[in-house]
Amino acid sequence: xxxxxxxxxxxxxxxxxxxxxxxxxxxxxxxxxxxxxxxxxxxxxxxxxxxxxxxxxxxxxxxxxxxxxxxxxxxxxxxxxxxxxxxxxxxxxxxxxxxxxxxxxxxxxxxxxxxxxxxxxxxxxxxxxxxxxxxxxxxxxxxxxxxxxxxxxxxxxxxxxxxxxxxxxxxxxxxxxxxxxxxxxxxxxxxxxxxxxxxxxxxxxxxxxxxxxxxxxxxxxxxxxxxxxxxxxxxxxxxxxxxxxxxxxxxxxxxxxxxxxxxxxxxxxxxxxxxxxxxxxxxxxxxxxxxxxxxxxxxxxxxxxxxxxxxxxxxxxxxxxxxxxxxxxxxxxxxxxxxxxxxxx
Numbered sequence: 001x002x003x004x005x006x007x008x009x010x011x012x013x014x015x016x017x018x019x020x021x022x023x024x025x026x027x028x029x030x031x032x033x034x035x036x037x038x039x040x041x042x043x044x045x046x047x048x049x050x051x052x053x054x055x056x057x058x059x060x061x062x063x064x065x066x067x068x069x070x071x072x073x074x075x076x077x078x079x080x081x082x083x084x085x086x087x088x089x090x091x092x093x094x095x096x097x098x099x100x101x102x103x104x105x106x107x108x109x110x111x112x113x114x115x116x117x118x119x120x121x122x123x124x125x126x127x128x129x130x131x132x133x134x135x136x137x138x139x140x141x142x143x144x145x146x147x148x149x150x151x152x153x154x155x156x157x158x159x160x161x162x163x164x165x166x167x168x169x170x171x172x173x174x175x176x177x178x179x180x181x182x183x184x185x186x187x188x189x190x191x192x193x194x195x196x197x198x199x200x201x202x203x204x205x206x207x208x209x210x211x212x213x214x215x216x217x218x219x220x221x222x223x224x225x226x227x228x229x230x231x232x233x234x235x236x237x238x239x240x241x242x243x244x245x246x247x248x249x250x251x252x253x254x255x256x257x258x259x260x261x262x263x264x265x266x267x268x269x270x271x272x273x274x275x276x277x278x279x280x281x282x283x284x285x286x287x288x289x290x291x292x293x294x295x296x297x298x299x300x301x302x303x304x305x306x307x308x309x310x311x312x313x314x315x316x317x318x319x320x321x322x323x324x325x326x327x328x329x330x331x332x333x334x335x336x337x338x339x340x341x342x343x344x345x
Contacts, residue, residue, distance in 0.1 A: 004044035011037040053092040090131040138172035171227040224288035
């Protein structure tokens, strides 16, 4: 530590001399002593950070050296150092922050972001296997989404699907999928209404339908997983806003927005089927079945607030005809606010 502080002070002194009226003409700028001190800084800080990854001063010293000579080899060494530290300290915020700082420089100076995104995607999944619910790791992957091309977004959706199926209680991965899906929705507004763009919109529509079907199969298979119901809320809200309401408006003008599309009533029919399935439990002694019923009830109450007023009234009428209140009182005894919802009266 003492040696590191001495080297740091000497290097900072040389940097100050190279700034101002001397600028690049300073006799110390680019000298052998300059390079020697930079090498010493990198060596000492590496040792310190391996011992304590949250030593912010050491990370800042490395930044000070890197910005003076932006070289791809040096930047890649930084990524390898971060990977090493994250292998045993996967929730180190300083390490993730430094990694993003390095990637930003690479994105500005070099055309290799496609490879960087692929490497970090694999890194995050490896870390997530060892460190459950690692919000920092998945947040890093979410941060990389703006750097992804459309093909990479689709590829990440496909690759994360299997991982999500094996970790249905981990909301972090589902949050990542939501960010990927929303990235595709954001791109819709930037497209012109020519034939090729309409084809891409149709592709996203069917991708959304597939995601909804996949999510429903997981809900039916894994009882009482809150992360699955939260994911469905996102999917349903975006489906209503982007593909159902807008679609009905276009159809009223005599335009066919999607082939094989569903109306809002068709969509709600499927959601009511899922509600009935979640309430149809054969053994109420298991806590998971009761939790499943509570999630389903909260979901249908929530979705009623996302639809237009006239559709809300129709939905309320259908729920009253089903006479679900006695079942919900039994299954949601510890959640009385669900039973007294006006939607079910």
